[in-house]
Amino acid sequence: MKISKLLFIIITIFSMSSCYEEPLTKGIITVYDSSGNNVVGATVKLFQEEIVGVSQTNVMSTLVSDFNGQTEHIIELEALMNVEAYKLSESSDTILYGASTIRLTRGKTIYKNIEILPVN
Numbered sequence: 001m002k003i004s005k006l007l008f009i010i011i012t013i014f015s016m017s018s019c020y021e022e023p024l025t026k027g028i029i030t031v032y033d034s035s036g037n038n039v040v041g042a043t044v045k046l047f048q049e050e051i052v053g054v055s056q057t058n059v060m061s062t063l064v065s066d067f068n069g070q071t072e073h074i075i076e077l078e079a080l081m082n083v084e085a086y087k088l089s090e091s092s093d094t095i096l097y098g099a100s101t102i103r104l105t106r107g108k109t110i111y112k113n114i115e116i117l118p119v120n
Contacts, residue, residue: 023107027073030113031065031085033096038069039116042087046073046102049082078106085114094118 031042042065059079063071075081081104086097098116 024109025075025078025104025106026109027075027081027102027104028109028111029065029071029073029083029085029102030111031069031071031087031098032113032115034115034117038067039065039085039087039096040067040069041065042069042085042096042116044071044073044083044085044114046075046081046083048079075104079104083112083114085116087116089118 027046029044029046031039031044033039043062044065045060045062047060059075059077059081061073061075063073065071065085081102083100083102084097085099086095088094089096095118096116097119098114100112100114102110102112104110
């Protein structure tokens, strides 16, 4: 009887600990143009620059925006990231580009809007 109770307690502890999930650190980037329309098919890159003497995560995430003009980047650690978004225009003669930064916080979803404009 004692063995079965002990076995039940051990199984309960292991099953409870396996249910814990790490909180996600997520950034959702929405790309839009000068008219305020969401941009489908824009390449969005999150990255960090190398700085001598500063310990960084050196993470890079590149995705293409969906039909809502959004990309969803999941990063393991908190980070201050550079964001670049670019796309070749419909007429294929102009590059649309935008840049910003985003501070990703552990366990939270952070939203950022990026406007892309023609580059001369």
